[in-house]
Amino acid sequence: MIEWLLSTVPLLKGVHIAAISIWCAGLIVLPLMLTRHHPAVSSEDHRLIRNATHLTYTLCVTPAAVIAVIAGAWLIFLREAYMPWFYAKLVFVALLVAAHARVGHLVHMIAEKPGRRSAPWPYLPVASVLVPVVAILFLVLAKPTFDWISFPEWLLEPRDGQLLFDVPSR
Numbered sequence: 001m002i003e004w005l006l007s008t009v010p011l012l013k014g015v016h017i018a019a020i021s022i023w024c025a026g027l028i029v030l031p032l033m034l035t036r037h038h039p040a041v042s043s044e045d046h047r048l049i050r051n052a053t054h055l056t057y058t059l060c061v062t063p064a065a066v067i068a069v070i071a072g073a074w075l076i077f078l079r080e081a082y083m084p085w086f087y088a089k090l091v092f093v094a095l096l097v098a099a100h101a102r103v104g105h106l107v108h109m110i111a112e113k114p115g116r117r118s119a120p121w122p123y124l125p126v127a128s129v130l131v132p133v134v135a136i137l138f139l140v141l142a143k144p145t146f147d148w149i150s151f152p153e154w155l156l157e158p159r160d161g162q163l164l165f166d167v168p169s170r
């Protein structure tokens with residue numbers, strides 16, 4: 001069972017990275033798509049833009065975020081990612097989730113509320129996605145040790161016994 005779970009790591013990583021690419025690309029492109037909402041566009045164009053932003057958020061970006069988080073959660077246990085860089089990564093993931101909620105709010109406000117058709121300024125939402133993405137990529141690829149900070153032992157070791165299956169040891 002453990003060997004089988006470990007053999008799924010490359011697949012889970014592939015799913016994680018594919019889902020993250022779709023999630024982050026969607027969060028960057030949606031504020032740019034929203035700039036097409038302008039009082040000057042015709043009702044027909046407005047309907048097309050409204051559908052495109054709504055469907056992109058609900059059928060593409062949000063499911064990709066959920067898949068990325070589920071695959072990432074499995075990888076924590078299979079890769080034993082109880083390391084300082086990982087906790088730092090989670091801080092930036094939380095910022096990315098906040099940016100996701102903010103973009104969803106913008107889609108709702110601008111596309112769904114009658115009378116709100118003015119173009120939003122896209123740079124702040126795009127920056128609020130790009131900053132955590134760049135920080136996360138640095139953390140997962142460089143895996144800095146942060147050895148100048150002394151972490152409590154319970155943060156760095158698996159606590160044992162809390163899962164329904166054995167955690168593989170290497």
Ligand code: HEM
Nearest residue numbers: 020068069072073075076079081093096133136137140141
């Ligand atoms: C709740 C959200 C997330 C969790 C729980 C999570 C967890 C993980 C774990 C445990 C790994 C395996 C690390 C290793 O093999 O040493 C991993 C790999 C990776 N994650 Fe995430 N992750 C999350 C979100 C993200 C996000 C938002 C990004 C990018 C913007 C990202 C990018 C990556 C990349 C590029 C790898 C591959 C690193 C490598 O193989 O060297 N992750 N993730």
